[in-house]
Amino acid sequence: MISSLYKLRSLYIGIGLSLSTFSYAKVNVDSLLALLPEGTTIGFIAKNIDTQQVIAEHQSQTFMLPASTQKIFTSLASRLTLPENFRFETSLLSRGTIKNGVLNGDLIARFTGDPTLTRQELNQLVTQLKQQGINKIQGNLILDTSVFASHDKAPGWVWNDLSICFSAPAAAVNIDHNCFYANLDANQAVGKPIKVSVPNSLPVQVISYAYVADKSDASYCQLDADMGENNRYYIKGCLARQSKPFSLNFAIQDPTGYGVNLLRADLVKAGIQFSGQAQVANRPQQGKQLAVHYSAPLSELLKTMMKTSDNQIADTLFRTVANQQYHRPASFPLASQAVHNVLINQAKVALKNSTLVDGSGLSRHNQISAGALLSAVEYIAKNDQKLHLLETLPIAGVDGTMSNRESVAKAPLAKNMIAKTGSLKGVYNLAGMMKNKRGERIVFVQLVNGYATSSNPEKSANRNPLTQFENKLYMALYND
Numbered sequence: 013m014i015s016s017l018y019k020l021r022s023l024y025i026g027i028g029l030s031l032s033t034f035s036y037a038k039v040n041v042d043s044l045l046a047l048l049p050e051g052t053t054i055g056f057i058a059k060n061i062d063t064q065q066v067i068a069e070h071q072s073q074t075f076m077l078p079a080s081t082q083k084i085f086t087s088l089a090s091r092l093t094l095p096e097n098f099r100f101e102t103s104l105l106s107r108g109t110i111k112n113g114v115l116n117g118d119l120i121a122r123f124t125g126d127p128t129l130t131r132q133e134l135n136q137l138v139t140q141l142k143q144q145g146i147n148k149i150q151g152n153l154i155l156d157t158s159v160f161a162s163h164d165k166a167p168g169w170v171w172n173d174l175s176i177c178f179s180a181p182a183a184a185v186n187i188d189h190n191c192f193y194a195n196l197d198a199n200q201a202v203g204k205p206i207k208v209s210v211p212n213s214l215p216v217q218v219i220s221y222a223y224v225a226d227k228s229d230a231s232y233c234q235l236d237a238d239m240g241e242n243n244r245y246y247i248k249g250c251l252a253r254q255s256k257p258f259s260l261n262f263a264i265q266d267p268t269g270y271g272v273n274l275l276r277a278d279l280v281k282a283g284i285q286f287s288g289q290a291q292v293a294n295r296p297q298q299g300k301q302l303a304v305h306y307s308a309p310l311s312e313l314l315k316t317m318m319k320t321s322d323n324q325i326a327d328t329l330f331r332t333v334a335n336q337q338y339h340r341p342a343s344f345p346l347a348s349q350a351v352h353n354v355l356i357n358q359a360k361v362a363l364k365n366s367t368l369v370d371g372s373g374l375s376r377h378n379q380i381s382a383g384a385l386l387s388a389v390e391y392i393a394k395n396d397q398k399l400h401l402l403e404t405l406p407i408a409g410v411d412g413t414m415s416n417r418e419s420v421a422k423a424p425l426a427k428n429m430i431a432k433t434g435s436l437k438g439v440y441n442l443a444g445m446m447k448n449k450r451g452e453r454i455v456f457v458q459l460v461n462g463y464a465t466s467s468n469p470e471k472s473a474n475r476n477p478l479t480q481f482e483n484k485l486y487m488a489l490y491n492d
Contacts, residue, residue: 039068039488047481052463055382058456058489060448061390067454067492068485072386075366075379076459079434080321080413081443082373082380084388085361087314089351090329091399092358093336100126100307100328104137105299106151113147118288120297121275122156123184125332126307127324128316131188131274133305138278140303152288153275155268156297157184160331161341164267166370168377175237175245179374180263182327185271189324190264194218196247198254202226208247215273216243218262225250239265268292294341311400318404318432319412323372330371344370355388362387373434382457385443389455393445405430405444419482424449424490431456438463440478448490456489458482 041056048054057072059065101124108117119141164181165174173179177191192214197207201224208220222235230252238246243266264270272290279286307313317325334342334350342350348368355361366384369375396402406412409426413433420429431444442458463478 038492039485041068041070041485044481044484044488045070047484048460048477049464053461055459055461056457056485057382057386058454059386059390060452060454061393062452068456068489072383072457073381075381076461077376077436077439077441078373078378078380078385078459079436079439079441080323080326080373081385081432081434081441081457081459082368082371082378083317083321083326084385084392084432084443085351085355085368086326086330086371087318087401087404088359088361088388088392088399089333089354090310090314091401093333093350093354094310094329096310098310100124100128100332101304102126102129102134102137102306103304104141104302105297106302107297107299108151110144110146113145115141115146115149115151118151118154118299119149119286120154120156120293120299121271122297123186123271124159125182125184125186125328126305127182127186127189127322127328128307128313129187129305134187134271134274135278135281137303137305138275138282138284142282142284144302146284146302148285149279149288153272153286153290154293154297155185155271155290156293157268158294158296158341159335160184160343161294162343162345166327166344166372166375166377168369168375170374170376173374175239175263175265177261177263178323180324181265181267182324182331182371183267185267186324186328187264187267187271187274190267190270191261192216192264193259193261194245195257195259196220197257198224198251199256200224200253202253206247206251213277215270215277216245216262216264218245218247220247222247223250224253227252235260237262242266243270314401315404318401319406321413321433323374326372327370327374347371359388359391361391374436376436380459382459385457385459386455389443389445389457393453393455402430402445405432408446417482419479420486425483425486428490429486434459442482446486446489448492454489456486458485 055072055074055076056070058068060067103122105120106117108115164183169179180190194208194210204224206220206222208218210218233250235249313325316322331342331347334347337350356363362384367379369377392401406414408414408420408429429446431442434441440460440463445455
């Protein structure tokens with residue numbers, strides 16, 4: 013008995029909780045587990061931070077996949093390390109001279125990973141060169157991508173998602189979320205190729221080897237996308253005839269090459285002659301600033317990231333924290349180390365052996381516990397006057413990824429809960445804060461992994477078991 017109490021005490025001290033605190037837990041999560049499909053694993057913990065009592069707990073120290081609740085760590089680390097006025101900067105520079113409309117020297121395009129930069133904004137930078145009287149560039153085009161290093165995709169990203177926009181590379185060159193759309197026309201006779209088209213202005217190529225299948229065969233095949241070099245894509249497989257065209261999104265696989273080609277096209281469009289070579293510089297380049305574009309400030313980026321669960325913002329901020337902390341090109345492993353250290357040292361987050369591989373939560377290598385994530389949520393809640401992060405969380409039944417969460421979309425939970433969602437295949441997580449009927453603040457973390465319903469599409473079309481489980485659980489927390 014003494015040994016068991018000692019182990020339990022050690023377990024909860026590790027996440028800042030005492031044994032006496034845990035003994036007050038009132039909401040029985042175990043009694044609700046029968047609502048979930050067989051095989052589901054759940055880690056859960058809820059704490060009343062006004063009374064400092066844990067009121068519900070189940071396997072809160074088990075490592076699980078965080079999915080997009082990982083963005084809570086990213087937002088906290090960003091706020092703790094980046095300047096209040098931080099903005100991503102994209103600029104054009106030169107270390108040459110301008111005379112008689114000729115830039116005698118190299119044109120430097122410095123990219124810092126701005127995850128919100130658009131094609132139009134890039135074009136406006138080039139337009140500023142023309143407005144300064146530059147008609148010709150007598151030199152090379154140098155892309156400064158030195159803020160980041162190594163792979164632009166984190167370890168553990170699922171290989172067959174890499175062609176899709178939500179898994180686009182979080183690279184230094186990041187234009188239109190490193191994503192584009194292609195239109196497919198399958199309104200053809202059976203056996204005929206599916207037609208594909210992309211805007212002529214985009215330096216990509218999509219080739220279709222897919223065909224229209226007979227209805228009896230369509231259920232046995234699917235469309236696949238293979239990726240080649242130089243942003244070339246191949247559509248394969250088949251599908252049944254479709255009466256209307258439809259769009260597929262694709263992640264840019266070579267962001268640097270994409271940026272070079274867009275800049276070349278914009279120079280031509282602006283009437284600026286350029287016949288030099290394109291080069292990539294992995295070290296910071298210096299020069300006189302000719303044109304500059306700034307992103308929205310950090311506060312707005314964090315709100316967009318959390319409300320809409322934007323992976324590009326999350327992963328570029330994740331790497332930017334490391335770049336700012338170590339003043340060197342940031343890889344995903346370096347960023348993992350930097351964020352881990354910041355959270356432990358500055359916020360006392362109980363990460364212990366947790367694994368943080370990326371900033372978005374896309375990686376299947378991420379491993380955290382509900383208890384560790386709760387310590388971050390609690391820190392945010394208790395320091396909100398300084399951090400201003402609670403306002404970035406989606407509001408139940410109101411906005412962002414919580415606007416249509418059926419389990420909490422009605423009173424008294426609607427508008428009374430703010431939380432970050434997290435979803436991958438088999439993963440359905442939630443982490444945030446709510447108030448009980450007495451107005452006391454409850455922070456909570458729900459990690460549901462291994463969730464699967466019937467393979468019959470008609471039976472698994474909704475998340476009924478999860479909706480019931482969540483509604484009963486959070487109503488119990490509200491009424492406690």
